[in-house]
Amino acid sequence: MTLRLVYDEIRLGVRQACDALGYPATEFDLSEASRPEFGDVSCNAGFLLAKALKKRPFDIAQALAIQYKKNLGTYVSEASAHDSGYLNFTANYELFTPQVIHSSLRANYGAVDLGKNSKMVIEHTSVNPNKALHVGHVRNVIVGDTIARILHKASYDTSVLNYVDDSGLQVADIIVGFKYGGYSDKAPEGQKFDHYCGDVVYVKITERYETDKALAEMRSHVLKELEEGTSEIAKFGDDLTRRVLEEQLKTCWRLGVTYDCLNFESQIVRSNLWTIAFEKMKSMGITELEKEGKLAGCWVIKYESEEEDKVLVRSNGTATYIAKDIPYAAWKLGILEDPFHYKQYAVQNTDRVLWQTTLDEKDTKMHFAGDRVITVIDSRQSRLQKLITKIMSDFKSKPDSYVHLGYESVTLSPETAKTLDLDTGGKSVQMSGRKGIYVSADYVLDVLSSRTFEEAKKRNPELDEMVLVKISEQVAIGALRYTMIKQDLDKIITFDLTESLSLEGDTGPYIQYAHARAMRILEKSGKTLNFETSLDxxxxxxxxxxxxxxxxxxLQVEDAAKNLSPKIIAKYCYQLAVSFNAFYEHVKVLTADSESVINARLCLVYSFKETLAKALQLLGIDAPDRM
RNA sequence: GGACCCGUAGCACAGCUUGGAUAGUGCGGACGCUUGCGGAGCGUCAGGUCGUGGGUUCGAGUCCCCCCGGGCCCGCCA
Structure with a gap:
């Protein structure tokens, strides 16, 4: 029993009332009442019928209310018309509250069957393996992970992929650094290898290209060797990217993010996927050999919706970079025969196996493809993603099987830029790995963690150091994950280091605190809850x-899953916490008048605590018992 | 030049998909609340011509169009 039943009952009741009054059928909407004094649910039927019936909305709502009240049903205690024209309903809380409490005890409370167990692939993270993750990447990681969790709750059979671009220009850059730039391939003591590669080698070598043309030329040479995949350089590169990837994954795992499979770009390049995809595109007429003009000799993609033709194969016969993206996208949708074998990469969180693609026939066969695919990438890539979406809908002849979930970038506030010795003239600045303008994820987590440690220690001086460390890490991650998820995907996040340390108001820690408070009441009561007695x-x-x-x-899970909108769950968690804090402040639990009221209130507190923990789990945020 | 995104209080945002009731929340500001289940909390107040102009509608923050401001993308690079 949830609020959904109340809605269903009202919807049916209003339809019957319309019939009884001889009103025409109408697709009215039910919505949450905008203010408490209007009740719980509002219906707009009065407005919609006004024209057809040539009556005032209020008169219609009034008539409907009178008719509806002849049979109030189970979960409604009051129906009334408002001057404005709305038809308002109040839930029957004597029945509703105990039933909600009971329902919330189910382990899968909040689950909805949107996906019907269909295969859904989510790809996210996909950070070039030549540097450490910065806070911009974190938005991708967290959005993708949260979407995966929500879709899983909505009964999709999800596979989470992380695409490793180990044969691209950025990897070539650091190889040049190690092989020809004189940088040691060991990180200095105390520095993670991914930080060393990004902070030192990548940035410095990019600077040196400016003056050292010979180095710059080595880059294209290295790139070619990476694609061919047989040389000593390619082997070196493979080893290198795996070392960086391992460190990147540590950061992701620290954030509570796990994956099902790592897809290596080098293997896509070295497999036959491209050839098959190219033939398919030719036979479907998606690509044509240009005969004349400036693109003569190139295979191009022509779509009327695009103003420019996109080159797929250059006149010298080599493929452009979309030749990697197209077969990969097709692979994700299971359109092409799978050339890969798979072997275990790691075990995450004690039981979730992370696989990786291989081209070794001795390894096992697995199925990671999906009926639908969601690719989480920065909206700066929406042009390319639009093209791939179009090609995939032609391949699959289903329009919405490939979805690009775009999001706006994370920029640095002028104050935070200043800490990097950048004067931006009061404007926020785009991060850039190449230019060394970024704040790393590990750094932010470390700073947050030590800040929350101080706070936790102050409040819980008696707690063991190790326990405090664990709590502060949970709170730090809660804080970071919440800021990455709470606002709309198409809004730029201006990251400010000082502001990110805030633990008050609309933040992750505020919500976690509500959980800790609830937990403390339950502990302190020392009682075994009795859910079987009347909870009035x-x-x-x-x-x-x-x-x-x-x-x-x-209802919130459904909304979030349908709209691929993680913030809906963030708002929901916040709403739960706000409501509980108001309750906490105004309603005494342990000192209530009678044992039965104490028990009933404890049950409500327990129900809240369980529900909040489940909702936070969708955000990948732990719910600490104390903090 | 073209494509996409954003513009709501000092700041950061929600509400726009599906048009209706006094436009919500946090930070910051002012004031108050703890012998009581933990103050990472609660309460009160101040602060808004929803970028501008037009259109559709009985009704527009929400839908449509023009314009203005900001961001971002547009290579036979990846």
């Missing part, structure tokens, strides 16, 4: 509001 006597506005919000968890 909890009828203050605070308790009703809390029950209502607990009761709409599944």
């Amino acid at each position: 006597g909890i009828d203050t506005v605070y308790e009703k509001d809390l029950a209502k919000i607990i009761g709409k968890f599944d």
Whole structure:
């Protein structure tokens, strides 16, 4: 039983009332009442019928309310018309609250069956393996991970992929650095290898290209060797990228993010996927050999919707970079025969196996492809992604099987830029790995973690150091993950280091704190909760509001999954915490008047705690028992 | 030149998909709340011509168009 049932009952009841009054059928909407004094659910049927019936919305709502009240049903206690024309309903909380509490005890509470167990592939992270993750990458990682968690809750059978671009220009850059630039391929003591590669080798070698043309030429040479994959350089590169990748993954795992498979670009290049995809495109007429003009001799993709033709194969016969993206996208959708074998890369969180692609026939066969694919990439790539979406919908002859989930970038605030010795004249600045303008994810986590450690220690001086470290890490990750998810994907996040340390207001720690408070009440009560007795006597506005919000968890999951909008769950967690804090402040639990009320309130607190923990889990945020 | 995104209080955002009831929240500012289940909390107040102009509608922050401001993308690079 959740709020959904109340909606369903009202929808049916209003339809019946319309029929009884002889009103025409109409697709009215039910929505949450905008203010508490309007009740719980509002219906706009009055407005919609006004024209057809030539009556005022209020009169229609009034008639409907009277008709509806002849049979109030189970979960509605009041139906009334408002002057504005809305038809408002109030839930029957005597019944609703205990039933919501019972429902919320289910392990899979909040789950919805949108996906029907269909295969869904989510690709995210996909950071070039030549540097450490910075806060811009973190947005990708967290958005992707949260979407995967939400879709899993919505009954999709999800596979999470991380694409490793180990044969690209950025990797070539650091190889040049190590092989020809004189940099040691060991990081200095105390520095992670990915940081060393990004902070030192990548940035410095890029600077040196400016003056050292010979070095710059080595880059294209190295790139060619990487693609061919047989030389000593390629072997060196392979070893190198795996060392960087290992460090990058440590950062992701620290954030609570796990994957199912690592897809190496070098293997896509060395497999036959491209040849097959190219033939398919030719036979479908997606690409044509240009006969004249400036693109003469190139295979190009022509789409009327695009103003420019896109070169797929150069006049010298070599393929452009989309020749890597197209077969990979097709592979993700299971359109092409899978040339890969798979072997175990690691075990994450004690039980989740991370696989990796191989071209070794001795390894096993697996299936990671999906009926639908979501690719999480920065919206700066939406031009290319639009093209791939189009090609995939032609391949699959289903328009929405490939989805580019774009998001705006993370920029650095002028104050934070200053800490990197950058004067931006009061404007925020785009991060750039190449130019060394970024704040690394590990650094932010470390700073946050030590800040939260101080705070936790102050509050819990008696707790063991190791316990405090664990709590502060949970809170630090909660803080970072929440800031990355709470606002809309198409809004730029201006990252400010000082601001990110805030633990008050609309933040992850605020929400976690509500959970810790609830936990402490339950602990302190020392009681075994009795859910089987009548849970009445909890009828203050605070308790009703809390029950209502607990009761709409599944509706929020559905909304978030349908719209691929992780912030909906973030807002929901915040709403839960706000409602609980109001309850906490105004309603006494342990010192309530009677044992039965104490029990009922404890049950509500337990229900809240469980629901918040489940919702936070969708955000990959731990719910600490104390903090 | 063309494509896409953003513009709502001092700052950061929600609300726009599906048009209706006094436009919400956080930070910052002012003031208050703890012998009580933990103050990472709660409460009160101040602060908004929803970028401009037009259109559609009984009704527009929400839909349509023009314009203005900001961002970002547009290679036989990857």
